[in-house]
Amino acid sequence: MKFSVKIKTVSSHPKTGVDALSVFFLENKGKKTEFKSIEELFNLKFNSSSNKLLTDEDTSKVEIQTEDKGNILIFKFKKAELTVDYFRDSLAGCLQSLNSAAAKELAVSIPEYCDFSELFDSEEYFSQSFIEGVLLGNYDFSVYKSKKKRTPKLNAVFVGSNLKLLKSAAVKAEKTIEAVCFAKDLVNEPAITLTPREFVRRVKKNFTDTSVKVKTMNEAALKRNKMNAILSVGRGSDNPPILLVLEYKPARAKETIALVGKGITYDSGGLSIKPTDGMLEMKGDMAGAAAVVGTFFAADKLKIGKALIGVIPLAENLINGSSYKPGDIVSTASGKTIEVKNTDAEGRIVLADALEYACKFKPNAVIDFATLTGACVVALGEFAAGMFTKDRTLAGKLKRAGDKTYEILWELPFMDAYKKLLKSDIADISNIGSRWGGAITAAKFLENFMEKDIPYVHLDIAGPALKHELTSYTKKWATGFGVRLMSDFLSE
Ligand code: BES
Ligand code: ZN
Ligand code: ZN
Numbered sequence: 001m002k003f004s005v006k007i008k009t010v011s012s013h014p015k016t017g018v019d020a021l022s023v024f025f026l027e028n029k030g031k032k033t034e035f036k037s038i039e040e041l042f043n044l045k046f047n048s049s050s051n052k053l054l055t056d057e058d059t060s061k062v063e064i065q066t067e068d069k070g071n072i073l074i075f076k077f078k079k080a081e082l083t084v085d086y087f088r089d090s091l092a093g094c095l096q097s098l099n100s101a102a103a104k105e106l107a108v109s110i111p112e113y114c115d116f117s118e119l120f121d122s123e124e125y126f127s128q129s130f131i132e133g134v135l136l137g138n139y140d141f142s143v144y145k146s147k148k149k150r151t152p153k154l155n156a157v158f159v160g161s162n163l164k165l166l167k168s169a170a171v172k173a174e175k176t177i178e179a180v181c182f183a184k185d186l187v188n189e190p191a192i193t194l195t196p197r198e199f200v201r202r203v204k205k206n207f208t209d210t211s212v213k214v215k216t217m218n219e220a221a222l223k224r225n226k227m228n229a230i231l232s233v234g235r236g237s238d239n240p241p242i243l244l245v246l247e248y249k250p251a252r253a254k255e256t257i258a259l260v261g262k263g264i265t266y267d268s269g270g271l272s273i274k275p276t277d278g279m280l281e282m283k284g285d286m287a288g289a290a291a292v293v294g295t296f297f298a299a300d301k302l303k304i305g306k307a308l309i310g311v312i313p314l315a316e317n318l319i320n321g322s323s324y325k326p327g328d329i330v331s332t333a334s335g336k337t338i339e340v341k342n343t344d345a346e347g348r349i350v351l352a353d354a355l356e357y358a359c360k361f362k363p364n365a366v367i368d369f370a371t372l373t374g375a376c377v378v379a380l381g382e383f384a385a386g387m388f389t390k391d392r393t394l395a396g397k398l399k400r401a402g403d404k405t406y407e408i409l410w411e412l413p414f415m416d417a418y419k420k421l422l423k424s425d426i427a428d429i430s431n432i433g434s435r436w437g438g439a440i441t442a443a444k445f446l447e448n449f450m451e452k453d454i455p456y457v458h459l460d461i462a463g464p465a466l467k468h469e470l471t472s473y474t475k476k477w478a479t480g481f482g483v484r485l486m487s488d489f490l491s492e
Helices: 032-042 050-055 087-094 123-137 162-189 198-205 221-223 228-234 287-302 347-360 374-380 392-405 416-422 439-446 483-491
Strands: 004-008 021-029 059-064 071-077 107-111 153-159 212-217 242-248 256-261 264-269 305-317 330-332 338-339 365-370 385-389 409-411 456-460
Touching: 004 123, 004 162, 021 032, 021 087, 032 050, 050 059, 050 483, 059 264, 059 338, 059 385, 071 087, 087 107, 087 123, 107 123, 107 385, 123 153, 123 162, 153 305, 162 198, 162 287, 198 242, 198 256, 198 264, 212 456, 221 242, 221 305, 228 305, 228 330, 228 347, 242 287, 242 338, 242 347, 256 287, 256 392, 264 347, 287 483, 305 347, 305 365, 347 365, 347 439, 365 392, 374 385, 374 392, 385 392, 385 439, 392 409, 392 416, 392 456, 416 439
Parallel strands: 004 153, 021 071, 021 107, 107 153, 256 305, 256 365, 264 305, 365 456, 385 409
Antiparallel strands: 059 071, 212 242, 242 305, 330 338, 385 456
């Protein structure tokens, strides 16, 4: 973390000193009157160059230095261009550029909710987005920098008129972002250290003294349970595969949701090897697993009322003398057989055993998270995840949670017509389809291992889970995609 942040909530703007930054958000109407209230608050007059910037409609951000009350940063938004992520994104960027040697206090004025109620779902979540922005912008992954930086203290003061609501928003934001950062840390960790065993060790460490139960199946247990799909993919590595199972069972829970996460701690492609460029980000091929772990972490902290089962197949897709090969037939725990036509389509193979296992708990729904296909990123870009389901109720609820949290889900076709493309002459199913619609055929493959009467959603997060340029808080490191989404979805 860049700073050691302490969050405070107050109802009127604090008296600031030279080491403070005060942040305001105002609608950009190009009028001087808009900024008068800030002049009054600080008891000063902006000079002509500041006035010029403040009234210039093409300027979206103005920073003004005062003599003894610190700096004032004014974000000028255009109402037509606002999104529910605007405040989160702006404040994350603001924190990233804050001089950690100079700043000791950040005072953020939250504007009146009534002006934004059409866009936002609730006043509490509107306020939460400001606090999340500061906390997300504060994230860094610097454990491997040999020159250690200090972590100076920063008081982050949020000013809002509804103090009670602001306080509860702050508590929720802190818990949720702590869970997001746990997921980010797991995905950012290089594969040399984050083997399946190390993944389990970190999960166990983080879940001690929580209500989440952690169980594992080692290689011998996987063999006993005939989970040859997970074993086949993991066989090419010295680090054996593990199935990680999480349980969260709050009292009086009426529903159980199973969350399944692809946990390939490194994807070289196997014998169908990837080119170097394609391998660079493949330490992140366990981002689905991290999303599930992060969701359990948040569920425990936020005391979510639904019961959860987590099923995470962990394996390395590498190459040695025992690697699984194109042409192999894999016999899964369900009894169904897979013809391996490409060892780089390994995610769906490990998920075959994981989905079948998740169904054994008879959950009310199964949702999987997987960095499954490059094809999904080609289709949707890096911002939205692909959603595949036949369940209209779940699709609607998840879509709404995505729109609210700005972890956007975009539904793609999922009709049975695509099933034909997975035909195999020698086994029950082939692990790849034809050239087109790669994200869809991958989803249809997974559906094959689900129990027909359990509502099922597959989320392909290959784009949004890994770093991308589209928001300030996703630029440098893995995004932790899915944790904010699920925290909201499960709280409803
Ligand atoms: N892990 C990759 C998918 C991926 C690509 C994730 C880019 C994140 C960013 C997956 O295992 C894979 O290699 N899929 C293949 C499937 C193909 C062989 C049918 C792909 O997408 O090319
Ligand atoms: Zn692969
Ligand atoms: Zn993969």
